[in-house]
Amino acid sequence: MSLIHAEGLYAGYGGVDILRNTHLRVGADEIVVIVGPNGAGKSTAMKAMFGLVPVRAGTVTYRGEDITNRPPERMVTRGIAYVPQEANIFPSLSVLENLELGAYAIPGDMSPRLEKVFEIFPRLRERRHQQAGVMSGGERQMVAMGRALMVDPHLLMLDEPTAGLSPRLIDETIERIREVNQLGIGVLMVEQNARQALAVADRGYVLATGENRHEDSGPALLANPEVAEMFLGG
Amino acid sequence: MELAGLGAYLLFFLNLVGIYAIMALGLNMQWGMTGQFNIGIAGFFAVGAYTTAILTTGPADGWLGGFDLPFLLGLAGSIIVCVPVAWVVGRITANLRTDYLAIATIGIAEIIRLFFLNEGWLSNGTRGIPGIQKPLDLGNGGYLLIVLAFVAITYLLVEVARRSPWGRVLRAIRDNEPATAAAGKDIARFRLEAFVVGSCIMALGGGLYAHFVGFVSPEAFRPLYGTFLVWVMLIAGGSGNNLGAMLGALVVWIIWSSTEVLADLVPTALIGSESAFRVFLIGVLLQVILVSRPQGLLPERRPPMPGERRRS
């Protein structure tokens, strides 16, 4: 059974549809990657599923419940966490405070969750009193993902988590995402670094001009010559 | 007798409406057309009023004056002196973000008021400058014609400006600054020009005001009379719409005057101070307008772009 399922989405800004009849599905333990050229609507698709872009037609179903156009805070309490591509930390707050705020909407003791995040990102435990805004790009990305994990999500949505990182950090980030997935958290991510991302993906979608173009397992998409030529740089 | 009294009041009233209409037009150039949030109107109002007061009065007793120049030269002086003042203020502030611009302009207006308050050699300090004459020994009726003539001239000028290519650039800046900059327009220059022109219109209003009441003192340029009422007029009338700005001046003065009647009806014991009660009412009125009809009585109607057909 699928964790989240978007069907026939039409969505966009100011009356202009960027998504046209887009379908996306993430299974409970899957890593699903969305790739495609610039302006394909990859980020928009994810934002529409999370309630940040109004959906004009179509439905988003999460664990059997219709969550189309729900406000983001309702998504959080249901166990969906979203990490935007930019401005994804609270820069003037400490690492620890960033993580604590991640758990704001979730009642109950947060220390087990905090412990889990620190296990995945030991670096964050070391630097927990550091002001987040002065950290390196890679560390900020850890803070951002850590904040999202504090929700104790079933589904983690990541918008270009490796953008602007060095090749070594890209590999490390992808590896972390795989570890998160092994905890039983479904991952949906948009990626420019399609090669590395598809290599760990269970499935991938290729979007172009807001429409589904291809859908297959990660390795199969990597092997697909058309996809390789169009989006993976030959 | 009743009727004569009413007529005299009406003349007095219409003069003030005209003067404030001019200031509302000046503000409309800055806010309505360009999106500059100037809440230092009182400063330019004061510059205009004091300049003509100094230029046109007879022998001064301890302050700058004694030039005894004619009325029109006094008004010209008001505008001319305002140009460098507004230019300097505009250079510093015109490119600030809206909220910073608001803070900066209100600060400048207060400093201008402090300046006239403290520099007695220039302005006679708190005592103010008396004896400012109306031209040609006119009464309020004759003066009203002059004021109305200036209202008409100002209206025509700002309306022509609004429809001109220059005015279109200003609106483009207001609505979408990045796109306008990308189109190669020198935003800073256009902003500064609009700021200076708008401020000079306010200074003209100040000059006309000085001759109308015959006396200027720093008290008249507190933010309430100098700035706030003009804003209420523009918002109520419809910012971006020059006719709306003038209609707003009329309507708000009617309301402002009727608050006096209302304040008379309510026992003083209940409201403490009559003037405070009036300010209270006008403040509440503005809040009601902002909550219920923020676009004003006459909303902005854009002139058609070249080649665009007017819908009828």
Place this chain on the structure above:
Amino acid sequence: MIEVIQLLINGILLGSILALGAVGATMIFGVLRFAHFAHGDFMAVGAYFALTVVTVFNLPVLAALPVAMAGTAALAVAIDQVVYKRIRRVQPVILLISSFATALVLRSAIQMIWGSSNQVYETGIQLPWRIGPLTLKPDHLLIFAAAAGLVLMVHLFLTRTRMGKAMRAMSDNMDLALITGIPADRVIMWTWAIGGALAAAAGVLLGMDTRLHPVMGWTLLLPIFAATILGGIGRPYGAILGGLVIGCAMELSTLIIPGSYKPAVAFAIMVLTLIFRPQGIIKGAV
């Protein structure tokens, strides 16, 4: 030299009062993204609330302080609910104009209720202490202690409580706060309550130092905004620092220029900040 020290003492005193006002103003600016022009008048309202408590119940001023703070906090929340909340989504500038109207309404309400003349909390002259050539009134120590205590409480609130952290987070990154599920409406309400309470405290302390007058707060609005901008928008610690700097600069300026130009000094510092370091001493959020 003695004169400079005396002026510095006065400056720190004025600075502590400005700091209390500026902390609230900067949080409102940071969370709601608009300059609240009625903040000075919140100060005045708070000062007059305390006056009523002092005269009706015959209490010392510091005992009236919490009442004034609570009353002003309630008033600030009420004004937000009745007016600002309805226009928040239209255009930030409309909020600015509206706050200007609020300022006038509050000021005229004060005139109607308490009158326009100068008033004081306690009549009679307080004997100043003379420490060598310096003079200090007992009240000054009280004012300074109260301001320091309140700043400490704000610090604890912002760093130790969930709501305080959420407030800083909203001021830091509004969109992320919403995505994270922080309840914006509740944070905004708390921001008004704390901003109002601190403004009231600043007003009461100002009233202790000088006298009560309906425009007492309005005249400090410019220095408060100057402190806010100098310290960085949305940065409470910056606002405290900014308040102290502006307060000292205003007092020290009287060595060179007439005292009546003190507001101009605050203004000049603000404009220089906007030109050379618009993000403020501590990098601001907006």
